[in-house]
Amino acid sequence: MADPSTCPPLTRSSVEAAHELIKPYVHRTPVLTCSTLNLLASTPRTPAERGELGLPPLLEGEKFASPTVRLYFKCENLQKVGAFKARGAFHAVERLKMSPEWEAGAKKNGVVTHSSGNHAAALALAARTNSIPAHIIMPTISPASKIAATRGYGANIIFSGSTAPERESVCKRVQEETGATLVPPYDHPDIVLGQGTMGLELQEQAPELFPGPGGGNGRKKAHLDAIITPCSGGGMLSGVALSCSSPGSDPPTRGRHTRVFGAEPSFQGADDLCRSLRSGARIREVSSLTMADGLRTPVGDVPWYLIRERGLVAMCLVLERMKLVVEPSAAVPLAVILYNEEFRLLAQTEAGPEGGWDIGVVFSGGNCAVERMVDLFAPATAVTSTR
């Protein structure tokens, strides 16, 4: 792909331009609300729940956070290939089509990436849609369903070992042999801008569902107060932050109406969804953005104790109450909203004594095979039924 220095600037306008490019290829996914989850999120947790979370008892005089929140779920699990990754992949290929590289070889030689997950399927679909080859390096230990999905989109799959050096060396060899253009999973402006298009839609769609002057807080808001997304590589998180930035401001996040949070399983690079739920997670607010420092400057890291059961409870709630399949990592933002006292206190404080916080919550993907769900929920149904 293009040298990042020749890419469009990282601004909201560039995200808007990306949106125009990919609109014909991706779904404008719906934004849904759920009054049961609003109620649950707006109810203080209990000492028993705190105990279950492994947190120390409250100090004398300390109270559970009692935020009033309204949630607007952006359903990228209903996106093509079942994840937001379609946006970045289609944008990367559209940008490639506009570049000199296209006629100089990319059109004939196609694209290549290494991924065991949604980016693999997304790039395979974008390549097939444009009738170019896609070479995907996947670790041999990838789940069979993900391999099948990627192959289903017509990609040429090359297996590698599971460590980063192993994957990268295979990827380099395939690049040399085929002349294909590398489309990295997140660390490129074209990917970031593509993923950010989801933030534009969410900012448009959520206010249509805001309570009117009668139903809510006596005034009709124009903007979401916050957006919370899952985050691993940071491509979506930083793209969404850009989509919330004010045009022409420097840094681009100054003057934003909407604060952007990333909920990140602390087990970095976990491709095993269950394992990532078993581990902890922390939340981050994106306060500024540059490419140079790895896409984002996290400020105010808050410790976050997420136990497997809480993540599964969030996933179960979405399945039972919203009738939606989300993959485990996509349920992490909801788990934060429901069970992270630091986040809940922040929401309460920022909203003030009345009004409440309107939060956009990104369901990033829904790729969880049925047999996997059966494995996850066979024990979890015992958990939820004893709630």
Place this chain on the structure above:
Amino acid sequence: MADPSTCPPLTRSSVEAAHELIKPYVHRTPVLTCSTLNLLASTPRTPAERGELGLPPLLEGEKFASPTVRLYFKCENLQKVGAFKARGAFHAVERLKMSPEWEAGAKKNGVVTHSSGNHAAALALAARTNSIPAHIIMPTISPASKIAATRGYGANIIFSGSTAPERESVCKRVQEETGATLVPPYDHPDIVLGQGTMGLELQEQAPELFPGPGGGNGRKKAHLDAIITPCSGGGMLSGVALSCSSPGSDPPTRGRHTRVFGAEPSFQGADDLCRSLRSGARIREVSSLTMADGLRTPVGDVPWYLIRERGLVAMCLVLERMKLVVEPSAAVPLAVILYNEEFRLLAQTEAGPEGGWDIGVVFSGGNCAVERMVDLFAPATAVTSTR
């Protein structure tokens, strides 16, 4: 509820009026498309699949139907209480509020119904929203999750035996004791008109997703060719048929652009979802509507062999490919589209050699508890993985 003779006429205009009344209370559910399912539905079945369905081998010269269909899924599984029933219940209560009965006792004494399913939860929610009591008669054998959901909406639950006379006698007693107004689950114009509002939305939403002149068949259609809904009581089916009728025509279905089909498990009154899938199902086209003859005159019954595995395959496909939970009965229309050769041949013939059929498919509900899904899919994952 009101004597049917005093209700609005069964016309599209009355459905539109119902829509205005219930809009503040129900979700405008999204309409989704899935290119994988379009492709699968537009691919001829195979002799092996025919054998699995228990159908006799094709005759000499006979061919599998090869329709071109594009599907537009109306996601009433994402409706309040997880099913379209919210529409009829809210409409019934709104109409009650407009009637003399409201001040004469209904407001104080509330509403009553007998239902083991989605109508119970829907009426409970509509009652709570309007701060009136709801008395729901449920058979003692109702699934625990449905009882919990109905109780969760604040209803007073009275248990009864599971036969119709037992339920009705308890219902009659509760009516007499409480003075509550009976809101039947389907056999009333206010219910039919409420359910029909979903058809109005589908007819508006689907054409926005039609392929353009470049993508489809060279022209941009204005209307769906057909809508297929599940059908048990017939309230939704007849309401949707009304929503497709031409204003002022007599009978109201004359001059329709869109044909309406009901896919009906032949095990009538089955409240056990699994059992209804194990049994057969037949399809019906609604060609005329009167209240007198039980809401509809089925014409051209077509034999339909639905085996449990095909129903589960449809439900599995929706879960894995569309990331949506649908209850087993809600998957029946998709099973018809994928596996019923009579329907597929009809779609092929009606569409002619080019163009294809644009079909609205109603996902009527998503209320399937997680533990139930685990039970259903633990064996089904074996089925789908050997497809």
